[in-house]
Every structure is written in C-alpha cells, then in structure tokens.
Amino acid sequence: MCWSYTPDKARALLDLDDALDRLAxxxxxxxxxxxxxxxxxxxxxxxxxxxxxxxxxxxxDWALAKAWLQRxxxxxx
Numbered sequence: 075m076c077w078s079y080t081p082d083k084a085r086a087l088l089d090l091d092d093a094l095d096r097l098a099x100x101x102x103x104x105x106x107x108x109x110x111x112x113x114x115x116x117x118x119x120x121x122x123x124x125x126x127x128x129x130x131x132x133x134x135d136w137a138l139a140k141a142w143l144q145r146x147x148x149x150x151x
C-alpha cells in the first residue's frame with residue numbers, strides 16, 4: 075500500500091517528529107526505543123539487543139514513551 079499525501083497526514087508526521095525531538099531532550103533512551111520499535115520495526119527483544127539493555131527495560135521505556143507521546147500529541151490543536 076502506498077502512502078498517499080494529504081495535508082493532515084503531513085501535519086501529523088511533522089507533529090510526531092517535533093514530539094520525538096522533545097522526548098529525546100527529556101529521555102534519549104526512550105526516544106531511541108521509539109525509533110527502533112516504530113520506525114525500524116524491531117521487536118522488543120531485538121531492540122534490547124541493539125541497545126544492550128534488558129527486555130523489561132525496553133518494555134517499560136516503550137510504554138512510558140508511547141504514553142508521553144500520546145499526551146503531547148493531544149495538546150496539538
């Protein structure tokens with residue numbers, strides 16, 4: 075399936091990028107977990123191996139980062 079351009083989709087992607095930049099300032103590790111899980115499509119196990127951390131830490135960071143991003147994105151009109 076091809077990604078079709080719409081102004082709303084483009085805005086949402088830019089908003090996500092901005093939120094990820096803010097997350098990286100607060101928690102670089104959580105930001106990296108999001109990049110690997112969401113954009114690279116790695117599993118929790120693969121992410122843990124790449125980052126040299128435990129699976130439970132990746133799961134925790136992933137959950138916290140997703141909640142933080144959802145909250146941040148809801149603030150955007």
